[in-house]
Amino acid sequence: MRTLHELKEPEKTLSADPSARRGIPDATVARLPEYLRALTGFAERGITSVSSEELAAAAGVRSAKLRKDLSHLGSYGVRGVGYEVDHLAYQISRELGLTQDWPVAIVGMGNLGHALAAYSGFATRGFRVVALLDQDTVLHEQEIAGLPVQPMEALPSLVTDQGLAIGVIATPAASAQSVCDQLVAAGVRSILNFAPCVLVVPEGVDVRKVDLSTELQILAFHEQRKSLAAQGALDAVAEAVSR
Amino acid sequence: MRTLHELKEPEKTLSADPSARRGIPDATVARLPEYLRALTGFAERGITSVSSEELAAAAGVRSAKLRKDLSHLGSYGVRGVGYEVDHLAYQISRELGLTQDWPVAIVGMGNLGHALAAYSGFATRGFRVVALLDQDTVLHEQEIAGLPVQPMEALPSLVTDQGLAIGVIATPAASAQSVCDQLVAAGVRSILNFAPCVLVVPEGVDVRKVDLSTELQILAFHEQRKSLAAQGALDAVAEAVSR
DNA sequence: GTGACTTTGTGCATCGGTTCACAAAGGCGT
DNA sequence: ACGCCTTTGTGAACCGATGCACAAAGTCAC
Ligand SMILES: NC(=O)c1ccc[n+]([C@@H]2O[C@H](COP(=O)([O-])OP(=O)(O)OC[C@H]3O[C@@H](n4cnc5c(N)ncnc54)[C@H](O)[C@@H]3O)[C@@H](O)[C@H]2O)c1
Ligand SMILES: NC(=O)c1ccc[n+]([C@@H]2O[C@H](COP(=O)([O-])OP(=O)(O)OC[C@H]3O[C@@H](n4cnc5c(N)ncnc54)[C@H](O)[C@@H]3O)[C@@H](O)[C@H]2O)c1
Numbered sequence: 001m002r003t004l005h006e007l008k009e010p011e012k013t014l015s016a017d018p019s020a021r022r023g024i025p026d027a028t029v030a031r032l033p034e035y036l037r038a039l040t041g042f043a044e045r046g047i048t049s050v051s052s053e054e055l056a057a058a059a060g061v062r063s064a065k066l067r068k069d070l071s072h073l074g075s076y077g078v079r080g081v082g083y084e085v086d087h088l089a090y091q092i093s094r095e096l097g098l099t100q101d102w103p104v105a106i107v108g109m110g111n112l113g114h115a116l117a118a119y120s121g122f123a124t125r126g127f128r129v130v131a132l133l134d135q136d137t138v139l140h141e142q143e144i145a146g147l148p149v150q151p152m153e154a155l156p157s158l159v160t161d162q163g164l165a166i167g168v169i170a171t172p173a174a175s176a177q178s179v180c181d182q183l184v185a186a187g188v189r190s191i192l193n194f195a196p197c198v199l200v201v202p203e204g205v206d207v208r209k210v211d212l213s214t215e216l217q218i219l220a221f222h223e224q225r226k227s228l229a230a231q232g233a234l235d236a237v238a239e240a241v242s243r
Numbered sequence: 244m245r246t247l248h249e250l251k252e253p254e255k256t257l258s259a260d261p262s263a264r265r266g267i268p269d270a271t272v273a274r275l276p277e278y279l280r281a282l283t284g285f286a287e288r289g290i291t292s293v294s295s296e297e298l299a300a301a302a303g304v305r306s307a308k309l310r311k312d313l314s315h316l317g318s319y320g321v322r323g324v325g326y327e328v329d330h331l332a333y334q335i336s337r338e339l340g341l342t343q344d345w346p347v348a349i350v351g352m353g354n355l356g357h358a359l360a361a362y363s364g365f366a367t368r369g370f371r372v373v374a375l376l377d378q379d380t381v382l383h384e385q386e387i388a389g390l391p392v393q394p395m396e397a398l399p400s401l402v403t404d405q406g407l408a409i410g411v412i413a414t415p416a417a418s419a420q421s422v423c424d425q426l427v428a429a430g431v432r433s434i435l436n437f438a439p440c441v442l443v444v445p446e447g448v449d450v451r452k453v454d455l456s457t458e459l460q461i462l463a464f465h466e467q468r469k470s471l472a473a474q475g476a477l478d479a480v481a482e483a484v485s486r
Numbered sequence: 487g488t489g490a491c492t493t494t495g496t497g498c499a500t501c502g503g504t505t506c507a508c509a510a511a512g513g514c515g516t
Numbered sequence: 517a518c519g520c521c522t523t524t525g526t527g528a529a530c531c532g533a534t535g536c537a538c539a540a541a542g543t544c545a546c
Contacts, residue, residue, distance in 0.1 A: 033460040060441035097467030111358040190462040198303040217276040219433040224340030
């Protein structure tokens with residue numbers, strides 16, 4: 001993999017795009033979707049041009065950060081004016097790989113899997129749910145949101161025939177590693193994991209997780225800190241009064 | 244708020260814990276839940292002691308990082324041996340504020356809200372769903388997972404009577420800011436947002452978001468990069484052959 | 487009791503990301 | 517046509533997080 005990548009490097013200089021394109025920082029990539037969403041909002045309201053200040057406010061970041069982020073994908077702004085909404089949205093879409101549709105499969109049709117299957121948010125931006133999978137044979141009779149529920153054995157053909165690229169794991173944590181292994185074996189290299197556990201995957205496979213309970217626990221940490229601070233303040237006041 | 248906090252500082256020296264406790268880095272806090280989960284796993288398998296190496300592997304980090312993280316909460320390991328599983332789990336729980344149960348309300352009983360209400364993952368670790376809320380009067384007849392669906396007007400009393408501390412937003416993005424404002428007005432200071440939008444809140448209120456489509460888009464970015472690299476490699480090979 | 491061995495806790499170097507502040511760039515009004 | 521004014525793009529300083537490497541600490545075998 002490493003050598004293959006290096007093979008390509010010499011071509012970089014004659015690639016079409018002018019700016020130093022390799023190596024967009026991870027932190028920047030993580031914010032691009034938010035910028036894109038904000039731009040979509042502006043476009044829907046008929047706004048054709050925004051300044052970095054306005055866009056940053058809509059995305060919840062500082063304008064300097066926004067500008068530095070955008071500078072990594074090229075120079076698409078006009079000094080003294082700002083950015084053309086449609087054009088910038090297109091450039092970000094292209095950078096994120098959303099100009100094509102990515103076929104997605106959801107594995108695990110329980111409570112969460114049902115909600116995900118019914119979710120329209122996939123289709124709106126670059127993703128297409130091509131299959132629903134579950135181990136449970138009882139479910140194979142059903143259709144959910146217009147798609148049949150298939151057995152796990154369908155995976156390899158989904159990759160070869162439908163170009164399946166992204167797998168979403170919505171099974172219990174105990175099954176998640178096994179499901180992950182099956183996805184990887186079938187050739188899926190991008191996985192979104194909703195199960196609360198760490199997945200171990202070979203190099204070249206990306207895993208991201210969406211973890212409700214981690215987020216709640218982080219909130220609890222700060223909430224406790226706020227409570228303690230308030231309590232401490234009360235104590236201090238009480239002490240001051242009693243003195 | 245700042246001044247209240249400073250009022251408390253002098254007490255720190257006579258607080259029970261020996262180490263410099265203030266200011267655990269955000270990056271560390273974000274990993275504590277993962278460590279806790281790994282420890283729970285060890286405990287379930289009857290393992291009473293782990294080294295930083297073992298625990299780090301289970302949590303998917305490097306051992307040096309784990310040790311530095313743990314050093315921020317105190318010195319709970321034994322050199323030459325490792326960490327006592329139960330004790331460390333308790334210390335992390337206490338640090339995260341999970342030794343008490345936090346009352347949680349879910350707002351928006353659509354597809355996702357239903358799944359969340361039925362989800363057992365809340366109760367297992369420090370959280371208790373005390374209320375389900377929705378604007379839609381049709382839903383107020385129903386019970387979901389043993390809880391009645393209440394109108395938004397119930398919010399203030401939930402905070403005062405039940406100690407509601409954390410709000411989960413599972414409404415469409417268009418309603419999320421309004422729901423957020425109502426939560427804040429009622430006194431909720433910690434919010435978990437599932438809607439794909441940025442929420443603006445006053446200082447002192449924490450918002451975290453769980454964002455499916457952002458994660459998918461980040462995966463797409465890397466997937467595209469992998470595809471391009473593969474394509475580039477093929478081109479390079481073809482070129483080499485033709486020469 | 488002692489010494490060898492294991493593993494922690496941490497100082498230090500390094501890295502990546504954020505913030506600041508401003509010179510360069512371009513539109514726009516006159 | 518020209519100069520003013522706005523806003524971008526970015527160099528440089530700063531800040532927090534990560535990784536390295538080892539001395540200190542404590543266990544355990546004998
Ligand atoms: N329900 C929620 O709101 C929620 C929220 C956050 C996280 N999660 C996590 O998402 C996951 C799913 O939650 P859920 O509530 O939908 O669970 P669930 O028990 O309702 O559904 C799990 C589904 O996975 C299927 N399954 C189990 N093992 C499988 C395997 N090896 N291969 C294929 N399919 C398999 C089961 O047949 C079942 O249909 C869990 O890990 C949970 O912790 C759920
Ligand atoms: N369904 C999924 O799998 C999924 C996944 C990721 C993110 N999301 C996001 O979660 C949110 C909910 O998704 P969903 O599929 O459950 O939507 P949904 O339309 O099924 O449900 C939304 C619910 O919110 C209620 N609601 C609307 N406005 C309200 C208000 N002002 N106050 C109180 N309640 C209000 C509605 O009555 C409805 O019951 C959306 O923002 C969606 O983008 C959903």
